[in-house]
Amino acid sequence: MAIQRDEVRRIAELARLEIREEDLDRVAAELSAVLDYAQALKRLDLTGCEALSFAPPAAALRADVPDGRRLTAEQALAMAPETEGGFFVVPPVMEGQDP
């Protein structure tokens, strides 16, 4: 099996998802099944194949002008769970927590 429960814990943390202890093995099995299937790619001859980045022929860069999409603060905050005085409110951000 490609993935074990410890690995599921690690990925879940990276993805900010909670997986209950009792579900870890099941999730590991489900993920492994797909990854095992993905081993099929090892049988494919990939000589001369560069990663297909599906970015089309380079689009022109955007000119540095307003594009008419600016929102009012009211619109920006309209769907927010909690706001105050034009700001979004969250539990404390530890100074310099993540980078």
Next chain:
Amino acid sequence: MTARELWRLPARALAAAVRAGECTAVEAVSAGWEGPAAIWERDVHAIAHSDTEARVVGAGVTPRGPLAGVPVVVKDNLCTRDYPTTCCSRMLAGYQPPYDATVVRLLREAGGVISGKGNMDEFAMGSSTEFSCYGPTRNPYDLVRVPGGSSGGPAAAVAYGLAPLGLGSDTGGSVRQPAAFCGVIGLKPTYGRLSRYGLVAFASSLDQVGIFGRHTGDVALIYALLAGPDPLDATSRPGPPPDVSGWDGGVEGVRFGWPANLWRAGVDAEVVAGLEEAATWLERAGAQRVPFDFLPGEYAVATYYLVATAEASSNLARFDGVRYGHRAAESPDLHALTTRSRSAGFGAEVQRRILLGTYALSAGYHDEYYLTAQRARARIRREYEAAFSRCDLLLMPVAPTLPFRLGEKLDDPLAMYLSDIFTLGANLAGIPGLSAPVTPAVGGLPRAVQLLGPDDGEGLLLRGARALEVQGERARLERAHEVEFAWPTKR
């Protein structure tokens, strides 16, 4: 004109009637709701959000233009300022965007009216519309079966006549497969031909807005209205889109590839019979069958489930309960807020795919999984390019089975993924694909075939669809359909 006369009109005819003053836009939009929806919607559940007022307001605005007054069901992952846009996820319960998707704006500018938001698999992840937080959509032809997914809602709505047109999204087959399961036409354009601005992203390099319709001419019309580069979408394909005005031009001399190795095993006999029928019809119309073998679909499945989930895990990272969307109450700190909000907001399938994608991108596995898959895509694209040096179109199945039963594939995610085996390739390669109905299978279930074309081959695909429509005595099919979904007196 009465609602009874209006509801089954092709979009073109309906728009003409509105422009000629034979009916109002409000009447045009309401017809489907008064008739078929009144009987069918409760069981089929194609619509996630409807709003009579929004419909009326929308209808009132522009009773003019190529789509004057024409109702369109829009999948719930396309941003609409006057309806919620929830991707049928608890994560976005009640979310109403402050802007319209580009395709929605273009639709409105042409006079089209949003009839309602179509039900879908949550965040477009699924092949059956069983993963919607609002409950499943059922196949109008057989309520114990799925309509396909992830755009099951719009497909079903168009099928039973709520509206003549629908917009969905196709990342791995999510327009073509439900179109096939619901007996309507489903078009996935060439990557970049329809703007993705305002389409809530699932897999950025695979997503495309797609079109549902009951008539080839309608699909061609709306394609022409929506296609073209968008300054708001840097992945727009530059240059003018292919001209599809010749959709009724026939397929005389067109070569269609016949990769029979793909359905030698693992495909329902009924589906294979449908393919044979379509091949015969195309030949009758003057096209030429070119048999050759094609790369088996398992590589596409493997590639897709690494690339799509990787991009999805990234695109869905923005859902954290901070600026919009579900926020878990009483979270002591940021980590808890984010984790609890996401865990409560996302369904199991979405979480599964996020985990898979995160793994494929994570340090130590990136090259083995994600990078390898991106290279495999190049290989798959090469296969299509080689095929199109030998033929103009490829004919193949849409799905390996007829519409399956609700609940049948829920216990085995991999089995669900494998049902996309014939549609994934087009998304990986960026080429256009179309699902066109043929005669129903034994028992009356819808049956269809898939046509694939090279980049910007939409014109040829629509000609092929039209040829099948004509050859298949579509009128006969249409009459059968009318009997099936007749006006309120019958059920």
Next chain:
Amino acid sequence: MAHEAVIGLECHIQLRTRGKMFCGCPAEFGAAPDTNVCPVCLGLPGALPRANHAAVAVALRLGLALGCAIREESVFARKHYFYPDLPKNYQITQYDQPLCVGGSLPVGDAGGELRYELERLHLEEDTGKSSHPVRASDRPFSLLDFNRAGLPLLELVTKPVFREPAECSAFLAALRRLVRWLDVSEGDMEKGQLRCDANVSLRPAGAVALGVKTELKNLNSIRGVEKGLTAEIARQRRLIEAGGAVEQATLLYDVEHDRLAVMRTKEDAHDYRYFPEPDLPVLRVEGPMLEAARAGLPELPWARAARLVEQCGLSARDASVLCEQRELADYFEACAAVADGRLAAHWVMTEVLRVLHGRAGSIGDFAARVPAARLGGLIERVAAKELPGPLAKQVFAWMLEEEGGVDELLARHGVRAMGVATDLRPLVLEVLAEHEAAVAQVLAGNTRTLDFLVGQVMKKSRGQAAPQVVLELLAAELARRAAGEAPPPAPEIGP
């Protein structure tokens, strides 16, 4: 055993563009919260980025000035981490194919002796800002403002070429000067337009391998960089000398209290899951764009300073001071076109800079009042000895407040510049006539009495005489007397 410090810097430069990196929102400082936002920079579902041409053009300017190799094709990538000020919970940046590679920055006075080598420059987007008001009654919380989210940043990474904290602060000062010189950024560290992180490690003197490094983040001022690095090097040294080992960590430095605090240790290191941004095509820098950037480059500060040394005979130090700002150098050169270079340099460096510092104004404001040609005219009069120094300074002070040329100003204030020999000669003769005894003393060899005579002339001229001219005239007259010529009759002194 002696240990040497090895330091590398990572600087973030906020680019001077009208709009943000991936959307059209204004890049404006100090606006009301969440008023410069749109679906893209707010990370709303369905929004898509588009790269700003101006940001690329500005980045190219800096890359070319630093002598970097510019990649014809560079790639945007997603860098993933969850943080509330990052709207998409990934940052669009550049990873293994950055826009610029290599390059170097000369530091020090004109001459380009010290060049610090760079690793790379790349484009990325800025994050929003969080603030943490403290209110006793409420539960703790933070506030987020996304005006800054999406602003264009250029990240500059040096090679680990620094050995002393002072080198780093000098580098940062030179970088700040350069980004302002090129109009790449306002470079105000207090406004966060120029930010600096440092990586520092110690190794035995003479060793080649690098030691374990720690990262010092968000050093918000040039002084903070130097002090922070000094503190961290001292900490690592103490640790090693006590027999311990340095652990990889990220630290914050509090410049107020001269204190280091560990933010994160190695175990919490990130897995950023980089992959190429699928929403953006490859960034192609085509010939015309590169040529336009190159053509738009002004003479670089170090080249200009070197030229001033050569052309105007300035010292390297003085040239460097004048080249601290491009506008100042422009101003100086315009003055020097009209007047003597060295004198102009002296005037600009003393008088002009004093005014600028005193009034906290810009060169532009100053030049509006006192255009270079005007000042140059004044300086030229001093050079020609027509104006004594003190009087010239007075005229300068008048120039700041009033219109008019030198003569106009003198006339308006009832002062005559008696620098011309014809003006002064009568006074000199008068003094000599009035002080026969003193003349005799000077002729007998008493130089102090000469000073007395000079002073008398100055007094008569009410301080308006140019002393050098007075001295010359006196000397000439005295020489004539010594030679036995008769003094000329004291002429009538005109009005």
